[in-house]
Amino acid sequence: MKQILHIFLKDARRFWPEILVSLAVLTAFIRIYPHTWLDADRMEAEVSGFSRVFGGGAMGFLAGTLVVLVPITWWVLISRVIHAERLVGNTQFWLTRPYEWKKLLAAKFIFLAAFLFLPFFIAQSLLLVEAGFNPFHYLPGLLCNLACAAVTIVLPLVALSALTSSFPKLTLVILGIILFIAGVAALEAWLQSDSIGSVSGPFGDYISFLVILCGLGAAIVLQYATRKTLISWLPLISTAVLLSALALLDPDQALMNHTYPRPTAGVAAPLQIAYNADPIHQPPAFGPKQEKDLDITIPLRESNVADGYAVVSDAFQVTIEGPDGSRWQSPWQATDIQRFLPGSNPFNIGFRIRRAVYDKFKSVPVKLHIAFALTPARAGAAITVPVPAGDFSVPGFGVCSPQGAWFGDPRAISQISCRSALRQPPLTFATVLWTQESCPASGPAPLPDEPASTGVLGAAWAGTLDNDPAEFGITSVWQTYLPFTNRAVNFRPGPTLAPNLICLGSPLTVTQYHAVARTQADLDIPGFHLPPIAKEGAYALSIETR
Amino acid sequence: MNSAILTENLTRRFGKTIAVDSINLAVPEGTIYALVGANGAGKTTLIKTLMNIFSPSAGRAQVLGACSLRLSGRAFTRIGYVSENQEMPDWMTVRAMLDYFRGFYPTWDRDLEAQLVRQFDLPLKRKLKHLSRGMKMKAAFASSLAYRPSLIVLDEPFSGLDPLVRDELIEGLIERAPETTIFLSSHDLAEIESFSSHVGYLEQGRLLFSEEMAVLTERFREVTITLRAPAPLPANLPAAWLQPQTVDCVLRFVHSSYNGEPSEAELRAVFPTATDIRLDAMPLRSIFLAIAKSGRNHAPSAPGQTPRGNEA
Numbered sequence: 001m002k003q004i005l006h007i008f009l010k011d012a013r014r015f016w017p018e019i020l021v022s023l024a025v026l027t028a029f030i031r032i033y034p035h036t037w038l039d040a041d042r043m044e045a046e047v048s049g050f051s052r053v054f055g056g057g058a059m060g061f062l063a064g065t066l067v068v069l070v071p072i073t074w075w076v077l078i079s080r081v082i083h084a085e086r087l088v089g090n091t092q093f094w095l096t097r098p099y100e101w102k103k104l105l106a107a108k109f110i111f112l113a114a115f116l117f118l119p120f121f122i123a124q125s126l127l128l129v130e131a132g133f134n135p136f137h138y139l140p141g142l143l144c145n146l147a148c149a150a151v152t153i154v155l156p157l158v159a160l161s162a163l164t165s166s167f168p169k170l171t172l173v174i175l176g177i178i179l180f181i182a183g184v185a186a187l188e189a190w191l192q193s194d195s196i197g198s199v200s201g202p203f204g205d206y207i208s209f210l211v212i213l214c215g216l217g218a219a220i221v222l223q224y225a226t227r228k229t230l231i232s233w234l235p236l237i238s239t240a241v242l243l244s245a246l247a248l249l250d251p252d253q254a255l256m257n258h259t260y261p262r263p264t265a266g267v268a269a270p271l272q273i274a275y276n277a278d279p280i281h282q283p284p285a286f287g288p289k290q291e292k293d294l295d296i297t298i299p300l301r302e303s304n305v306a307d308g309y310a311v312v313s314d315a316f317q318v319t320i321e322g323p324d325g326s327r328w329q330s331p332w333q334a335t336d337i338q339r340f341l342p343g344s345n346p347f348n349i350g351f352r353i354r355r356a357v358y359d360k361f362k363s364v365p366v367k368l369h370i371a372f373a374l375t376p377a378r379a380g381a382a383i384t385v386p387v388p389a390g391d392f393s394v395p396g397f398g399v400c401s402p403q404g405a406w407f408g409d410p411r412a413i414s415q416i417s418c419r420s421a422l423r424q425p426p427l428t429f430a431t432v433l434w435t436q437e438s439c440p441a442s443g444p445a446p447l448p449d450e451p452a453s454t455g456v457l458g459a460a461w462a463g464t465l466d467n468d469p470a471e472f473g474i475t476s477v478w479q480t481y482l483p484f485t486n487r488a489v490n491f492r493p494g495p496t497l498a499p500n501l502i503c504l505g506s507p508l509t510v511t512q513y514h515a516v517a518r519t520q521a522d523l524d525i526p527g528f529h530l531p532p533i534a535k536e537g538a539y540a541l542s543i544e545t546r
Numbered sequence: 547m548n549s550a551i552l553t554e555n556l557t558r559r560f561g562k563t564i565a566v567d568s569i570n571l572a573v574p575e576g577t578i579y580a581l582v583g584a585n586g587a588g589k590t591t592l593i594k595t596l597m598n599i600f601s602p603s604a605g606r607a608q609v610l611g612a613c614s615l616r617l618s619g620r621a622f623t624r625i626g627y628v629s630e631n632q633e634m635p636d637w638m639t640v641r642a643m644l645d646y647f648r649g650f651y652p653t654w655d656r657d658l659e660a661q662l663v664r665q666f667d668l669p670l671k672r673k674l675k676h677l678s679r680g681m682k683m684k685a686a687f688a689s690s691l692a693y694r695p696s697l698i699v700l701d702e703p704f705s706g707l708d709p710l711v712r713d714e715l716i717e718g719l720i721e722r723a724p725e726t727t728i729f730l731s732s733h734d735l736a737e738i739e740s741f742s743s744h745v746g747y748l749e750q751g752r753l754l755f756s757e758e759m760a761v762l763t764e765r766f767r768e769v770t771i772t773l774r775a776p777a778p779l780p781a782n783l784p785a786a787w788l789q790p791q792t793v794d795c796v797l798r799f800v801h802s803s804y805n806g807e808p809s810e811a812e813l814r815a816v817f818p819t820a821t822d823i824r825l826d827a828m829p830l831r832s833i834f835l836a837i838a839k840s841g842r843n844h845a846p847s848a849p850g851q852t853p854r855g856n857e858a
Contacts (some may be wrong), residue, residue, distance in 0.1 A: 014637060090599045091632050096627035096699075098650045100619035226599075364781040 003100065007107035011081050012114075016446035018080050019115045030068040033475055035059040037401065037419060067474045071153050078154065079170050080113050082161035089165055101224045109231070112154060121146055124476035125420075132391060133397040133421040141422035141470035145482060148194040148472035148511070151213050158296045159216040162223045163232055169499055177240075182245045208246055215239025233418040260373040260518045261317045267381040269521045270376040271311045272304040276346050277527075294358050295350050296531060300523070303344035310429065312375045312465060312514050313338035318351045319369040320361055328357045332373065335482050339461050341429070361530055368525040375465055377427060377513035385507040387413060387432070394418065394510055397425045397463070398480070402502070413502040416482045419464070423478060427513045430456045430482050434500035456500055458484030465515045506510050547609075550697050550727035551596060555605035558588075558595045565591040567751035573729050573744065578719075580729040580759075583748035588627070594703045596729075597627055605755035608662040610697055617790065623651050624807045626690030628683070629701035636675035640668050640685050646694070651693035660690040665718060680711035687715055691722055698722065700730035704737050716741060739830045747837060752818065754837060759830075762857065766833045767804040769813065771797040775779035785845065788840035798827070800836040 011021070011079075036059055074225035085094050085104055094104075124142055157170075160177075164170045223232035233257055271508045276299040298318075305311050314337075318330040330351050338347055349370070385392060391401050398420035402413040416432070418425065433455040459483060460482040471478070487500055502508075551573035559693035566588045573579045583589050594600045595608050597811070605612040606853045610624055612622065617625075635643055644663075648654045666684035674682055683703065688700065698719070702771040719728060720741055732738045738745070739759075748754035755762075769787070773795045783790055786803035797817070801809060804825065813823050 003650065006646070010646055090594055090629050091629070091633045093632055096597055096622055096625065096632075097647065098620055421722040488836050 003103045004107045004110060005288050007085075007099075007104060007394055008110045010113050011084055011107070012154050014084065015080050022077050022115065023119055025066060025069045025073050027120050029063070029070055029474075030123050030126050030130070032059060033063045033127065033477075036063045037131070037479060039418070060164060068392050070474050075174075076167070077116060078112065078157040079110055079161050079167045079420070081463050082158060083164075083166060083170075086165050087162050087227050095227075096144075098121075101543075105220070105224045106169045112158070113489050115130060115151065116154065118148060121408075123480050124373075127476045128421055131419045131421070131432070131479075132393065134148055138421045138469075138476075139219075142214045142476065144468070144470040145422055145476060148470070149474075151209060151216075152472060155212065155216045155220075157356075159219045162220050163229055163236065174391060180240065184247055188247050192490075199397075205387055208243060209321065211239055211242050211246070215242070223330045226378045230376075230493070248455060250331070253332050256317075256373060262515075262520050263522075270305065270309065270374055270519065271302050271340055271521065271524045272302055273370075273521060275299070275303050275373065275523065275525045276301045292355055293352050294355060294360075294533065295352050297348045298525075299346060299370070301344060302340045305340050305342045307342050307456070308428075309516075310377050310379065311340045312377060313340070313372050313426070314375055314516075314518075315373040316349055316351075317371045319371075320353075321367040322361055323350075323366070326360070328361070329355070337396075362532075363496060365527040365529055367391060368528040370523045372523070372524075373518070375515050375518050377465055378410055380512040380514065382511045384507050384509040384511050385418070387502055387508050389504055394513055397428055397510060400482075400508075402504075410452065413506075415487065415506070416502070416508065418480045418482065421464075422473075422476050423464075423468065424471065425478075425480060426467075427461070427463045427465045427508050427515075429513065430462065430484070430508060430510045431462045432482075432484055432502055432508045433506050434484070434486055435503050435506070436500060439501060439503035439525050456486045458486050458500070458502075460484045465513070467515075501543075548575045548776060549608070550577075551579075551607070551609055553605065553607040553753060555595070556592070556595060556602055556607050557604035557842050558591050558600055559603040564751050566595060569748075569751075569753045571746060571753060573727060574769040575656065575727050576724075577743045578741055579730070579744040579746065581729070581744035581746045582732065582735060582750055583731075584838075585733055587733075587748040588751040589598040589733075589748055590631075590701050590726060591751075593629075593699060593729075593731060596716050597625075607619065622692065623653065624696040626693070626695035626698040627701075628686045628699075630683075630702050630703065630705045631701075632686065634674050634682065634686060639673050640677075641670040643674060643685065644670075644689060646690045648692075652656070654693045656692075658694065658751065659688065662691055662718065665740055669785055680707045683707060684711065684715065687718055691699065691718065694722075696726055696732075698726055698728045700728065702731055702733070704734070708822055712737060715730070732802055734832045735834055745830070747834065749838070762833065763827065763830065765802065765807075766828045767799050767801045767825040767834070768828050769799050770822075770824040770826070771817050771820045773797060773814070774819050774821055783816075786811075788836050800833075801825070801834075815847060 085099070085108075088091060107333045121142060124145060128135045128142075160173050162172055164173055165267070185485040205437075215238060219232050219239075222235060223229065226232070226515075302311075313335045315334050317331045320328045320454060326405055330353070331350065335349060339345075378394075383395065386396065387402055389402065391399055393399050398418045400416050400418040403415050403417060434457075435455050462480045470476075551571065553569050553571045554571075556566060556569045556571070557564065564696070567689055567694055569592065577654060581589050581592070586787070587853075588712065593602065595602055596601070596614055598614050601615060609617055610621070621794055638646065644659060648656075648659070662668075664743075666681075666688055668681070668685055668688060669677070677685065687703075700719075703715060707715070716737075722728070730738065730742075742759055745759050745762060747754045751849035776794050777792070779790055779792050783799070784803075786801065788800040791795065792798075805818040810823070810825070814820070819824070
């Protein structure tokens with residue numbers, strides 16, 4: 001232990017500038033990121049990707065930059081501390097000093113724990129406090145997020161630093177890996193050109209996580225124990241090959257019947273799906289990629305979802321059978337997250353098909369078989385709250401903030417954004433009443449005893465059925481915009497075109513859903529004719545009819 | 547006498563290049579062993595293999611009784627290693643470096659450290675990266691001697707140093723000599739001749755000989771034979787007679803197996819018409835030059851010793 005602390009203190013003394021910069025960036029991130037919550041009305045998309053990081057004007061851009069800078073400071077810090085006792089080469093002073101490799105590795109780990117993991121953990125906790133959450137209630141999620149950061153960012157950087165001799169060489173290797181990943185992605189897109197979106201499953205998530213953990217961990221331990229760099233690259237290369245194989249072969253496809261069991265005989269399907277033969281809904285096929293592939297949209301209608309339930313369509317698989325017995329089957333591919341409530345609603349699914357396959361079946365009636373991977377979810381108790389002027393907590397969902405109206409009316413709200421801790425909130429259906437008139441001048445209206453019957457209903461889905469304690473992110477606070485329908489335009493008669501508004505005190509009703517099982521549902525469409533190819537420049541107009 | 551370093555057919559290859567070729571070496575405890583050889587002879591590779599910086603491609607080595615492959619961690623509390631091309635923690639001051647290294651060695655002698663600092667006139671507050679080459683080497687020496695190692699391994703320690711610094715370092719080494727084994731490499735014979743007790747000669751990865759310095763200088767003689775009349779060089783001269791050449795009536799060669807009266811008798815028997823036979827002791831430099839120039843394919847050896855891989 002004495003040697004571990006000795007090396008740790010040496011590194012801490014030496015790298016205090018790098019440590020300070022890293023902490024300063026993290027502190028700036030904690031200070032600036034919450035400002036983006038105030039600007040959420042500028043976000044146009046639901047929580048995801050680029051818009052989540054860079055949305056929200058100047059503050060959003062700054063916060064987004066800091067989200068990128070945090071791992072960059074880790075990159076520098078990790079490289080500096082690992083290369084201080086670099087393992088590649090034969091002229092380092094420490095090779096002939098009484099360093100014990102286990103203690104050296106432990107000293108580096110303690111350094112990262114003290115100056116990377118602990119500040120990150122504290123930063124995440126402080127962000128939770130700032131967002132209105134008690135971090136002690138989210139310890140599993142905080143630790144899970146820390147583990148994700150360790151495995152997806154820190155561990156690869158430590159492994160690559162251990163296998164390189166300097167920061168420039170590390171940077172070159174990272175650039176090489178980025179090129180490799182781009183190559184694998186291109187190969188994956190080429191090999192799976194008849195798939196629009198891959199399904200997620202154990203191989204895509206947990207197995208890959210374990211592969212990274214074991215492969216990179218082995219490379220680090222091997223390098224520290226033996227300093228045989230060429231041999232130590234083997235686990236790293238094996239990890240890359242294995243991950244590439246998992247990405248290319250997509251073994252989760254084979255597990256879909258296990259993840260979503262086939263419906264048992266005599267048990268009613270959670271919903272009915274029928275082909276929507278109405279001619280107005282017949283979109284053509286589109287040809288991206290110089291018409292090597294075609295995207296075909298099938299209009300459908302769902303019904304018979306039981307009261308108190310919702311059904312989420314996670315993925316589907318299309319099979320085409322020709323009259324001569326020839327057959328084509330698509331891979332399982334993710335849908336654009338379809339969620340169905342009791343009632344009957346039209347919806348579309350789109351799948352990609354190779355031009356050659358299309359040409360083969362286009363002129364004959366085929367049997368179209370579509371298998372859906374479904375997750376029925378039971379509704380919890382509906383909670384109705386009057387929309388206040390400031391932040392309000394929605395139990396089990398998060399802390400929500402009404403956003404100001406476009407035209408500066410202090411009594412009116414244009415949308416609601418909500419913050420959740422460490423992950424997207426549970427799957428939730430929210431409704432609100434839009435007003436088509438000006439909001440009353442008085443304060444918040446009392447909550448009505450009966451549901452309001454006037455105004456336009458706005459409905460929104462938010463969240464996910466996943467129940468992981470955390471989704472990996474540099475920030476611990478996820479922001480979800482409630483994309484209420486019927487928000488954008490008020491077609492009321494008059495000289496001006498104005499948006500609908502939510503008045504203070506207007507009731508907001510949220511209902512959470514929890515997955516109860518997973519299953520499949522089938523749809524057969526006999527005598528189906530593949531749609532004709534759209535002329536160049538044609539486009540489809542989809543109309544929300546909820 | 548126990549060996550501080552013992553190798554058995556030790557070989558190290560880099561691809562197709564054999565840097566160290568089947569070396570059998572024994573360095574007795576308490577000796578100052580100088581490994582000499584030209585640049586590229588394999589000295590540094592041999593030392594790094596002994597220090598477990600490189601793994602042997604074949605054969606094995608023992609250092610202080612332990613297999614060289616197990617040489618790590620605590621084993622280095624008994625070994626001091628200084629190399630001309632060793633990277634030091636340049637960002638540290640001399641004091642910080644000594645403070646840092648002190649924490650690794652249970653036997654670190656603070657009095658000896660202070661003495662070495664005084665002896666080498668080390669500027670404690672200056673960073674290593676701001677020190678001259680000589681001063682940096684002195685700092686490395688101080689940090690490798692202060693814990694009284696049982697074995698000090700020095701790879702070209704005096705290379706490129708001015709004579710004053712070199713003498714200071716040698717003086718520091720000689721003071722430690724009674725309590726330790728010193729194994730050093732050098733391509734400069736003059737700098738090791740004065741204080742080494744044993745010497746080994748490495749050429750193209752092979753150990754041509756390895757023996758006590760006194761024995762080596764004793765068995766080499768420069769032989770000058772004056773003949774009555776000019777004569778061609780006799781055929782089938784003994785292999786131990788190196789670089790034979792004749793000029794008029796004078797025949798000269800280096801006798802690498804001289805053993806006193808029997809050798810002189812042999813000379814008289816081979817050259818019965820010689821009017822004069824003179825045998826001169828040779829300085830170490832001349833001995834090595836003779837070896838280096840004598841075909842480089844056979845190893846001159848003392849009677850009873852194998853041509854190469856000798857034990858001292």
